[in-house]
Each structure stands twice: as structure tokens, then as C-alpha cells.
Amino acid sequence: MRKLSVNQSIITIAYILFLWLPAVAQQPVAYRASAPKLHDLVHTALEVRLDYAKQFLYGKAAITLQPHAYPMDSLQLDAKGMEIREVALLAAGKHTPLQYSYDSLQLHIKLNKTYQPGEKYQVYIAYTSRPNLFKSEGSAAISSAKGLYFINPDSANAGKPVQVWTQGETEANSVWFPTIDKPNQKTTTQISITAPAKYVTLSNGYLTAQHNNGDGTRTDTWKMDQPYAPYLVMMAVGNFYVHKEKWKGKEVSYYVEPVQAPYVKQLFGNTPEMMSFYSSLLGVDYPWNKYVQVVVRDFVSGAMENTTATVHGDFTYQNNRQLLDENIWEGNIAHELFHHWFGDYVTTESWANLTVNESFANYSETLWSEYKHGADGGDYTNYNAAQIYLTYSPEDEHKHLVRFDYDHAEDLMDRVTYQKGGRILHMLRNYLGKEVFNKGMHLYLTQNAYKTGEAQQVRLAMEEASGKDLNWFFDQWYYGSGHPYLDMQYAWDEASKTQTVYIQQTQTGKTFTLPFAIDIYVNGKKERHDVWMKTKADTFRFVLAAKPQLVNVDGDKILLAKKTDHKSLQEYVYQYFHAPLFLDRLEAIQQAAGAQQDGDARNMLVAACKDKFFRLRTAAMDSLNMQLPEVRSAALPVLLAIARNDSSTLAQAAALNAIGRTKDSAYLSLFREKINSRSYSVQAAALNGIAAIDMPMALQYAGQLEKDSKDLLSWAIAGIYGRSGDTSKLAFFSKQLDGMFINRKSRMIAGYLLLLSQTSNADLFKTHFDNALTHIRDYKQYKAQGRFVPLLQMVHDKKEAAHLPAQSAQAATAVKEMSN
Known part of the structure; x- marks a missing residue:
């Protein structure tokens, strides 16, 4: 399980349930045959x-x-x-x-x-x-x-x-x-x-x-x-309050608690459009007689695609102010709906083949985002999922996508089946082409309608649609494990006008077969070269008219791989302005973020603050080093305009956060103006900006905002109260946590423990520390309580330093409990 900085990370909260899943070392287990059908x-x-x-x-x-x-x-x-x-x-x-x-x-x-x-x-x-x-x-x-x-x-x-x-x-x-x-x-x-x-x-x-x-x-x-x-x-x-709509004469309904009725249409309102999109994409109309979504309390998973009646957990709920920032559950709504084709209409024949349910449903989130929010939106969703697999689960490198040797069936509900499997489908779509890939999905569904399927049937359907042999692809990605580690280096020979690209697979073990594109930009024009890599080290040479401004390996940004790319900073700057994709620009932003004393990198970052895609605007603004005078002078005019006028409240908040890092009282009036925003994220950024300049004023505003505070705003208040040392604010934490959904509790608990570490009152500490532990124990059902051990250890160390043995002992006991 991983803690996320919601709306401040390139990865969003929509994936939090999977980040909670711990990576567990695999032990040899028996072969799991399909259930016999007697x-x-x-x-x-x-x-x-x-x-x-x-x-x-x-x-x-x-x-x-x-x-x-x-x-x-x-x-x-x-x-x-x-x-x-x-x-x-x-x-x-x-x-x-x-x-x-x-x-x-x-x-x-x-x-x-x-x-x-x-x-x-x-x-x-x-x-x-x-x-x-x-x-x-x-x-x-x-x-x-x-x-x-x-x-x-x-x-x-x-x-x-x-x-x-x-x-x-x-x-x-x-x-x-x-x-x-x-x-x-x-x-x-x-x-x-x-x-x-x-x-x-x-x-x-x-x-x-x-x-x-x-x-x-x-x-x-x-x-x-x-x-x-x-x-x-x-x-x-x-x-339940029931909101009813229609799609092609079929009932489409949403069951929620009555208090949530004002927000239900905004929360679930894209569902009919999703049904139309998926029906068209797959060439199979939604195959069931209704579609209902119900939100329940204390659900034991994220959501569940029960046929015609999907269940969502109560963390789905968002009010109109939260939805003003974004609907964090949109991808999950799409995911569960898509299961009504891949999972319900055609169901995995065995749990070992769960990929035919879950990998497709995971990939459906990318497909929906691409349709609804454009190419950048789809690439953003795809990148998030890839990073969850690549960054958070090294043990998963040893797992096959199709696994017959699992211990418990639930073990298959992991980053390999979901995020990795979805990215494998993304590579397959790129290799086959979108229309052929869609035809393959259609064939798989129609050939196995109301029956079961497995990965080999997906292969056969895709082969029938494309006319291509795909055994190599499925053997490598479905029945094999891991992913490539790519090291990319470049050399230009002026005499022969030859560009050489050296690519090495540095992972141990098997060699991956990789088809991909190399885009070469010469005199401002892109040349595409489609290549295959079939050995651990390959050299590609291209005779060109002139030295290229950029060599962009994996031009479609499609490979599921960890990459070490030895491009120069100037090449990354060129890439931002000329390569078109979300990941092209993100890579450039990430490289420039570490070189802000360079004028070209700095100018590129400031330009990226105005990127057409708000996620990249926020990424650029989050990376600005506002302690550098050159960055401040270049960025502040842009940031001030974004803070006041950007169409995205998340971008406004990122601009305010960047301005707040200056700790300049000249912007206090701006923060006081934006503290009245309807957006929780904007209010949170404004409050943090005030706190950096005038903590007493921030405490006063926090007290006024307490009553209607959620997500980033409640976390901002928690951070301010946690640093304040004012134990009268402990009641705020207790009340907030009692009414908070579990996937939003962790930052509140962090502030709670920080404030508790500052009190010497034994009775007050015991009461509230026990309450904090109650909420930490809620994470045990996800095996995620360990994330709080460093905070509990901090409490222990502070109590020990303050010579408060009873409180220190209580904290030590908690550390031991949550470490198991």
C-alpha cells in the first residue's frame, strides 16, 4: 500500500485501492486446475x-x-x-x-x-x-x-x-x-x-x-x-434514494443514501454516455436488461460488477464542491460497467485466467479517458496505471499474467492482473492498430457470449481479426513474467551523416521481443522508423540529411518498461515543444525540474505551466523551485494569471501552492481572496499560503472553514492544527475521522498524531491516542496499517524524550501492533 498526495501527484486517488495492496513474495504452491464441470x-x-x-x-x-x-x-x-x-x-x-x-x-x-x-x-x-x-x-x-x-x-x-x-x-x-x-x-x-x-x-x-x-x-x-x-x-x-434514467429503453438507475441525492446525477451522470461508447467500440450493445449502481457502507472492496447491479463502496460519494475539482471515481465507474462485457457477458473460465476480466476492465479506463478527455487524458490514465505496476511492486516482476500456481484466488487481484495486464493490452492495440484490436474484442465477445473465456481465446480472436501470429506476444506477456529495462544511448557521426541508437536490455533473465517506433526530428520534421528489438543489445543506424534535434525512442510511448534515456537537457527541451504526446511532455518536465538554473529548462517549465492539458500544467507548477530568483521572476506573472483564471480548479490550486512557496506577504491578499473559492483544493492551497506567511491568521481561517471541509481542505486544516500545539483542536480530528471514508483518513491521522505528540496531558493523550488507533486499525482489512508505523514511532520518540513513560509505552505498543 502506498500513500498518495491526492491532486498533487501525477497519480490520482482513483487508484488508491490498488496502491493499498502489498507486494507479497510468492511461495511455491500447487497447480490450480479449472473447476471440473460435473x-x-x-x-x-x-x-x-x-x-x-x-x-x-x-x-x-x-x-x-x-x-x-x-x-x-x-x-x-x-x-x-x-x-x-x-x-x-x-x-x-x-x-x-x-x-x-x-x-x-x-x-x-x-x-x-x-x-x-x-x-x-x-x-x-x-x-x-x-x-x-x-x-x-x-x-x-x-x-x-x-x-x-x-x-x-x-x-x-x-x-x-x-x-x-x-x-x-x-x-x-x-x-x-x-x-x-x-x-x-x-x-x-x-x-x-x-x-x-x-x-x-x-x-x-x-x-x-x-x-x-x-x-x-x-x-x-x-x-x-x-x-x-x-x-x-x-x-x-x-x-436508498433511486435516481432513474434510460438508455435505449433500458433502465439506468443509481441507488444512494437520501442525503447524497443532490449529487447523484453529477457523480454517475456519464453512465449512459459510457454505455453508448462501449457498445459502439465493441460492436455489441450493452447486453443486459438494466444497469444499476448502488453505493453501500463499509464495502469490503472498491466496487463489484454484479450483473446488472454494480456495488460501489461509500468512498464513491462526493459532493458538488468535490466534483468541482474532479470526479475521482469516474475511472472506476467506467471499469465496472465494462465488466458487463468482459467478466459478465464472457466470464473467465478459471481464476487463473482472471486477466480476461480484469485486464480488459482496467484498460477500459484508458479507453474511456481517451474518448472523453482526449489523447492526453487517455495517456495520463495509462501512465498512472503503468507507474503503479512499475514503481510500487518489484516482487510482481516474478508473476505471470496467467497464473495456475496461486495460493488463494484473491491473490490474483493484484497489480499484474490489473495495471500490468491493462498495459499489455495497450501495447497489443498499438501493434495491431485500433480498428483491428476492436474487431478482436468483438470476436472474442460474440464467439463466447454468455459463456466463459480464457487468454488463449483472446489470442485466437485477435489473430482472426489481424491475420497475424500472436503466440510470441502471448508467450512473452501472458505466460511470462517481468518487463524490460531499457538503456538508450546515442551517437552522431558528422562525416557519414549517420545517427546511431544503442539500446540495451539490462534486466536479468529473458530477452523481450519489442516492436516500437523511433522518431527522428531533422530540420524540424519528424521521420518515423518502425523497428524490432529481439536481442539483449541492438544497434540501429539511420543516414540523415543533418544532425537531428531529437531522437525519440518508443515514439508512441507504448512500451511497458523501465527506461534510462541518455538524451541531453536540450533534447528534452526540444521534445517538450515538438513531440506531441502527454508522456513526451511529462518526461521533459521531469528532466527540466532538476535543472532549473539552466535558462532553457527554466523557460520550458514556465511554458509548461500553460500546457494545453491541465495535468501537465499542475506537474510543471508543482516542480517549480520558487526559492530561485530567476524562477520566481519568470514564473510569477504566469502563476498569478493561472491562480485567478484557469479553467481547472486543480491548476488554480497548483499555482497558489507555487506562489505560497515564496512565503511572500505581497501575495497575502490573493490567498485571502481565493480562500472564498467553492473548490476545496483552491481553498486548501490558499490556506497553506496564508499559513506560510501568518500562522495566527491561518488558524483563524481554519476555524472558520472547519465545518465544511473535505479532502485537501480538511488535510490542510489538519496540517495547520497538527503544527499548532493547540490541544483544543484534537476534537476536530476526532469528529472528522468519525465521518470520513477510509481512503481519505491517512493525512487526517497524520495530523492527529503530530498534535498528540505535543501534549503532556496523560488523560487527553490516552483518550485521543486510542481513538487514532481505532481508525488506524481500519486499515488492517487492507493490510495497510504499516504505513502509520513511522508516525507512531515519532510519537514514541517524542514522549520518550519528554520523559513521559506511560505515553511512550502506549506508543511503543502501537508500533509493535501495526508492524505485524
Whole structure:
């Protein structure tokens, strides 16, 4: 897990859940075969009644099956942690008891006869689901695997809604209904939910009936006529506001808490456009009868693509002021929708092949960004994902994309399956061309509709679309591990007018086969040379009319590789102004940032502050060294204009932050003006600017802004309070953390601990330190509590230095707990 500087990093918060995932050294494990298909699920009919007091579900399941390939006289169902009350054959309305045994995980049923392949039969099971009694192990990606979740069922937590929801992936739905809980099964469903009549229910498919039972409950029946995998079955119950739209006559709805109703359209409003875009791109219209998105409390993952009914965690919520800066969840909304083709319409045949679900869904974020926000937007999203894989997970270099040797299925939900897999698809699209790649996706979907697929079927579809052999590509990227490390050097020979490019793969182990472009700029014009690298070291020579201003290796910026490029600073400056891509310009900004005493680099950075893409404007402004007089004089006129007039509030905030680094009181009036902005990011930057000049004034403004503060603004206030030493501000931290979603807590906790390190009051310290630990423990479900160890160690060291042994001991205990 990695801490992000939200809106101040080239990587955004949309990826925070994956940055939380720790890289774990892989131990040798057994081969994981695909689940054998002895029986096929055909239809699952459930009647479920919720018991909020016990947190039980009382269920009746009528499951229609048929032997897959061989005659069968027995059946094995997954049914985890249940109480089984009855097992019977259901025929002509009659229940004929069947012999069975149950080991708390699987239900073994002796059928009444031997059934032939294709011969349908129906078993009936009455059961009680007891999710809180089932001992399940979660993972870094999905923090719990008990399937069914009762949230605040006794209303003990005032202000927190009462909800029930489910989470099935990978194989947790069999905690709340018996099934063959494998991804290579498909079933239609009918689910009748009996719940308090005051609540809204949601499940897969369409609502066919509602019946008031006269006892304060209502039974809603949901029916799904198209087959889908058991792990995609869902249920949610709660007090939801429902906003409804239409797409080609199909329901498109958003279920949120009533207090969030004013923001729901702005939050989810791009969904119909996404449905149109993906339908056109894939040549397959959205294939299901509705699309609903529901936001629930305390969700155990980021979001889940249950067929027709995606679940999002409550960190999705943003108000209109947050959305003024950006919708940080837009990529995830796109991701889960795209799963309704790659994952739901065609489902991975085995968890080993999870890439056919998740790599495509991850890449869909790039495709959407490219369509909606232009080429720079798409490249920005793609770069973020590449950096998450390349920068944060060195152990992942040893993992294959398709893995049959995993320990737990959830282990596959990592940076390799998601971020690396998505970038592999990006390289494949570049190699094949966009139209051919899209045709390959279309073929894969239509050839395997409502069935399952694996990576080899993706290869075959792409080969059919392109006419090219792709075994080399899939062997290298899907069934191999790692990525290239490229060292690039250049030499110009004036006598022969020859430009030589030396490229070496410096990684240990295998050699990668790499097709890419080398763009050479001569006399202001670009020449493209398409090349292949097939050995550890290659030399490419080009006879040119004159010495080039720039040699740009990997001209499309497509390779998933770590690069050491020995271009000169002047070449990078030329690259910024002449090479067109987002990454061309970002590379130049990053190089110039370290050479701001050079006039060309400095001028380029100032020019980059006005880049057409606001992300690059912010990157340039964030890199300015405002302590250098030459930088200040060149940049300030540009920064002042951006701070007042830029169309992006994030760019305005970056300009204010850069101006604030001067600590010049001449700009105090500007900060006081911008403190009234509607944008939290602008307010945060203005507040930090005031704090750098006049801390008492900043404390006064912080007190005024406390009530309506979120994200960057609340973090800015936390930073000011943390440095203030004013222990009366501890209540601010406690209140903020109690109402804050987990992915926004870390900076608040940091300020909390900083302020606590400055108090000698034993009772005050104990109360608030215990409270801080409660919030740190929330990160344990993501195995991310270790990020707070340095802060806890700082508290310990300060208490020890101040000769406060009781407080020091409490901090030491916390360090030990969070280090495990």
C-alpha cells in the first residue's frame, strides 16, 4: 500500500485501492486446475428472509441442474457455514427427501437416480445462512469473504444507515445460498427478498412483483433471464434514494443514501454516455436488461460488477464542491460497467485466467479517458496505471499474467492482473492498430457470449481479426513474467551523416521481443522508423540529411518498461515543444525540474505551466523551485494569471501552492481572496499560503472553514492544527475521522498524531491516542496499517524524550501492533 498526495501527484486517488495492496513474495504452491464441470447450473430460485437481530438469512433454494458430460447419481454444492434444514428432490410440486452429508463447506447429496447428460432435475434446500459465524479469510483486494453483510443492523450507530448487501467474488456467495460457486458455471435466477417494508431492495435483473406481508415486511421478487456466473449474484437492502434514467429503453438507475441525492446525477451522470461508447467500440450493445449502481457502507472492496447491479463502496460519494475539482471515481465507474462485457457477458473460465476480466476492465479506463478527455487524458490514465505496476511492486516482476500456481484466488487481484495486464493490452492495440484490436474484442465477445473465456481465446480472436501470429506476444506477456529495462544511448557521426541508437536490455533473465517506433526530428520534421528489438543489445543506424534535434525512442510511448534515456537537457527541451504526446511532455518536465538554473529548462517549465492539458500544467507548477530568483521572476506573472483564471480548479490550486512557496506577504491578499473559492483544493492551497506567511491568521481561517471541509481542505486544516500545539483542536480530528471514508483518513491521522505528540496531558493523550488507533486499525482489512508505523514511532520518540513513560509505552505498543 502506498500513500498518495491526492491532486498533487501525477497519480490520482482513483487508484488508491490498488496502491493499498502489498507486494507479497510468492511461495511455491500447487497447480490450480479449472473447476471440473460435473453438473451444469441451469436456474436458481431463492426465497430469502433477513433476520436483523441475529444477522441471519433464512433461505429456500430450488436449484435446477443437469449432468454436464457423464451420468451422475450424486451432487456436490458449495454451502459455507450454513445450517441445513432440508434437502429434497423437487418434482411435480412434491418434496422427496434426499440423503445428504454436510461438512460446513460443501453439501454432498445422493440423488434419487442416475441422471443422464442434459437431463434436468431440481433440488430443494432449506437452510440458514450465518455469515458472522463463518470463519472466512479475506485478502488485500477483498477484505472479507463472508458473502453477506449486515451494516448497523440494530441502529446502534446513530447517523449510520441500516443496510444489508452481498459480495460474491471470488467464491463467497455460497455463504448465503447453496450453489456450484465456480466462475465456469452460469445460471439464470429468481430471487425473492423479504425485508422490512420501509427499505428498498435490489437484485439482478428486473423487479417482477412486490407483496406487502402485513407484518411490516415486504417481499420483492427479482428475475434474471440471462445466464451469469454465481459470484455475480447480488442483493442489497436499505434506505436508498433511486435516481432513474434510460438508455435505449433500458433502465439506468443509481441507488444512494437520501442525503447524497443532490449529487447523484453529477457523480454517475456519464453512465449512459459510457454505455453508448462501449457498445459502439465493441460492436455489441450493452447486453443486459438494466444497469444499476448502488453505493453501500463499509464495502469490503472498491466496487463489484454484479450483473446488472454494480456495488460501489461509500468512498464513491462526493459532493458538488468535490466534483468541482474532479470526479475521482469516474475511472472506476467506467471499469465496472465494462465488466458487463468482459467478466459478465464472457466470464473467465478459471481464476487463473482472471486477466480476461480484469485486464480488459482496467484498460477500459484508458479507453474511456481517451474518448472523453482526449489523447492526453487517455495517456495520463495509462501512465498512472503503468507507474503503479512499475514503481510500487518489484516482487510482481516474478508473476505471470496467467497464473495456475496461486495460493488463494484473491491473490490474483493484484497489480499484474490489473495495471500490468491493462498495459499489455495497450501495447497489443498499438501493434495491431485500433480498428483491428476492436474487431478482436468483438470476436472474442460474440464467439463466447454468455459463456466463459480464457487468454488463449483472446489470442485466437485477435489473430482472426489481424491475420497475424500472436503466440510470441502471448508467450512473452501472458505466460511470462517481468518487463524490460531499457538503456538508450546515442551517437552522431558528422562525416557519414549517420545517427546511431544503442539500446540495451539490462534486466536479468529473458530477452523481450519489442516492436516500437523511433522518431527522428531533422530540420524540424519528424521521420518515423518502425523497428524490432529481439536481442539483449541492438544497434540501429539511420543516414540523415543533418544532425537531428531529437531522437525519440518508443515514439508512441507504448512500451511497458523501465527506461534510462541518455538524451541531453536540450533534447528534452526540444521534445517538450515538438513531440506531441502527454508522456513526451511529462518526461521533459521531469528532466527540466532538476535543472532549473539552466535558462532553457527554466523557460520550458514556465511554458509548461500553460500546457494545453491541465495535468501537465499542475506537474510543471508543482516542480517549480520558487526559492530561485530567476524562477520566481519568470514564473510569477504566469502563476498569478493561472491562480485567478484557469479553467481547472486543480491548476488554480497548483499555482497558489507555487506562489505560497515564496512565503511572500505581497501575495497575502490573493490567498485571502481565493480562500472564498467553492473548490476545496483552491481553498486548501490558499490556506497553506496564508499559513506560510501568518500562522495566527491561518488558524483563524481554519476555524472558520472547519465545518465544511473535505479532502485537501480538511488535510490542510489538519496540517495547520497538527503544527499548532493547540490541544483544543484534537476534537476536530476526532469528529472528522468519525465521518470520513477510509481512503481519505491517512493525512487526517497524520495530523492527529503530530498534535498528540505535543501534549503532556496523560488523560487527553490516552483518550485521543486510542481513538487514532481505532481508525488506524481500519486499515488492517487492507493490510495497510504499516504505513502509520513511522508516525507512531515519532510519537514514541517524542514522549520518550519528554520523559513521559506511560505515553511512550502506549506508543511503543502501537508500533509493535501495526508492524505485524
